Amino acid sequence: MKMIANSYIVAPGVLILAILLSSCSQQSTTSSKNKNLLVRLAVIEVDSLQIEPYNELLSEEIEASIRLEPGVITLYGVARKDAPQHVTLFETYADSSQYRSHLATPHFQKYKQGTLQMVKHLDLIQMQPILYHRKAELANVPSEDLYIRLIKIQLDSNAVENFDTLGNRVMLPGIRKEPGVLVMYAVAEKENPTRVSILEVYENITAYNKHIETPHYLRYKQEAKVLVKSIELIDVHPILLGSKPQR
DSSP: OOBOOEEEEEOTTSOOEEEOSSOOOSOEEEETTOOSOEEEEEEEEEOTTSHHHHHHHHHHHHHHHHHHOTTEEEEEEEEESSOTTEEEEEEEESSHHHHHHHHTSHHHHHHHHHTTTTEEEEEEEEEEEEEEEEOGGGGGSOGGGOEEEEEEEEEOTTOHHHHHHHIIIIIHHHHTTOTTEEEEEEEEESSOTTEEEEEEEESSHHHHHHHTTSHHHHHHHHHHTTTEEEEEEEEEEEEEEEEOOBO
């Protein structure tokens, strides 16, 4: 997997930053076929009185990781709009050795030590990718325009394989053609793959409204009904969306 560019989007009120190593016009797609990836969710509860300094330290750590570490593929940091002390971080590393190297970096250690008294609770959950699609246009959209959702799904115990197939054969080909869908990242817990988390990033609310009227979404929604036991839709805002397009 050859990295060709770094980009990241910051929270509202801060300029979008992009560090281009070469052309970033291509799109990025990853699926569960890549067995070397190390993927996890960091589910964090921050002291409600320290949200702003925590977000500053996390943003600094994400920016440095994406810019300096070839093996850090995504660090998508988002917080609930209705409860910004609840933070979710979608972490993707090229492999386990790159993850271990990341933990030893000065920028990660600064974040870790600096937030020890800010974090009230932390769950680190090992995940496996179902699908990942990212458009290079992510680096060019003002963060205040983005519409972002975090979706939590509980699948039927016999539906894991069918859900994966539905995502990759129906949803993925469709969203590749939708300019307004900037990120679609679906991951499942390794120890319990019936528990799925999806990060959706749209150019704006208009792009989302167009998405839910597309034939591939309507087919996906209809066929997923028999696979899904429960679903939670959470509106989130970006702390910082850091990622690299990859071949």
